[in-house]
Amino acid sequence: MEDARSGPAAGGATIGELGEDRVLARVLPRLVSGDAALLGPGDDAAVIAAPDGRFVVTTDLMVHGPDFRLAWSTPYELGWKAAATNLTDVAAMGARPTALTVAIAAPPALGVDVLEGIADGLREGLAELAPGAGVVGGDLSASAVLTIAVTAFGDLEGRAPVLRSGARVGDVLAHAGVRGEAARGLALLFAEGRDASGEPDVALAQAVRDRHPALVSAQLAPRPPVAAGVIAAVAGATAMLDVSDGLARDARRIAAASGVGLDFDAAALGDDVRLALAGAEDHGLLATFPPGAAVPAPFEPVGRVVDGPGRLLLDGEPVEALGWDPYSGWDGRTG
Structure with missing residues (x-):
């Protein structure tokens, strides 16, 4: 093509x-x-x-x-x-x-x-x-x-919409979907799917697909947990958004809208914490649930809501809101 x-x-x-x-x-x-x-x-x-x-x-x-x-x-x-x-x-x-x-x-x-x-x-x-x-x-x-x-x-089927502005201190922060896989796929395409002049190449991209089918598919044809949105709403989610620009960047949007801070648990984010926070286009869902409430599958707890409007933390320490910006690119991308 x-x-x-x-x-x-x-x-x-x-x-x-x-x-x-x-x-x-x-x-x-x-x-x-x-x-x-x-x-x-x-x-x-x-x-x-x-x-x-x-x-x-x-x-x-x-x-x-x-x-x-x-x-x-x-x-x-x-x-x-x-x-x-x-x-x-x-x-x-x-x-x-x-x-x-x-x-x-x-x-x-x-x-x-x-x-x-x-x-x-x-x-x-x-x-x-x-x-x-x-x-x-x-x-x-x-x-x-x-x-x-x-x-x-x-x-909405009779339910109230779940907004970004409903998170409260003490809520559980939870995520549904993959973390960082789309970014890994994109990084592979940039690193191995371009010719000597830097232009995207069909044959080279196909070779990348053959070696890393799941990661390339996560970028080019994502399978986000769409049904989890209704599941979260029925379970009483207090805030929610689509993670399209990176977990950290989008989390800060909930923090700013709700006037709270969000503290991620590094151990819950996987082996590559930075890519989990910065990688964009996974299109998972990030939500907050009341303390003590059962977090419904496929959501997994990844942190908690804390005091401090707009604060973004990782294990209690401030963390940068890396992610995708259409006017400046993905600050977490390699290659």
Whole structure:
């Protein structure tokens, strides 16, 4: 697969050759609308059921270059990751994901098979991570750079949303999901998946996949614990968020919003504590639970809530909030 800003896959029709209507006629049948759709794609807007009377909504953007490389990610993985990263934001509110809208801006010379692969990844990602949810609409436009924008909706099912601002001193700090694996996969791709000029290389990336399939998959097609969001809400979580920018950086957001401090237990974070704290894009869930409450699986206690607004500690000592910043990169990345 060539760079998204250059040519299409060899032998396939391009978006520009087919035009919007025929492209959509090939892509839309690969998707499902989901259980919440009263009216799916085909009109100017979809109609989604909201039995609770409210809905959770979030949006995220993936841009070729800063967020992904087609030399490393397959179109299927792009669709999967686009679903996963938005589903966890819905889950972090304690809601059940119900629907996505997807807008794609792509170079006219890009192969239609790329969009078909993205659609397949979206469909299968939803089926595994949020059964019953579907794609209810979106948009297709032209751009010099492949860009995927997803808006996700969720149903609170009568519960109050779980906010970042509810943590209280004495609460248990707990995490669900992997820690640092996506960052390890990205570091491997940077170290071994580029050619002599530093450009991402398809063959070299495949060799990295062959040697480290789990770590590369954690970065390119994460499998976050989406269902754990509702589990946490039902169990009485006082605060929660999606860990997308690194455990430490995102933990500080709970600390700041709640006016408390968070003290991580180094022994609970695994062998590589720094990478567990700094590594981004695992898309786990970080939550706080009342003292004495049973922490539900798949959450694991990793610390406690302490006094001191905005403080971030590791075994009682101040720790830097390393992680991913889209304007300055990942301060924990190697290679």
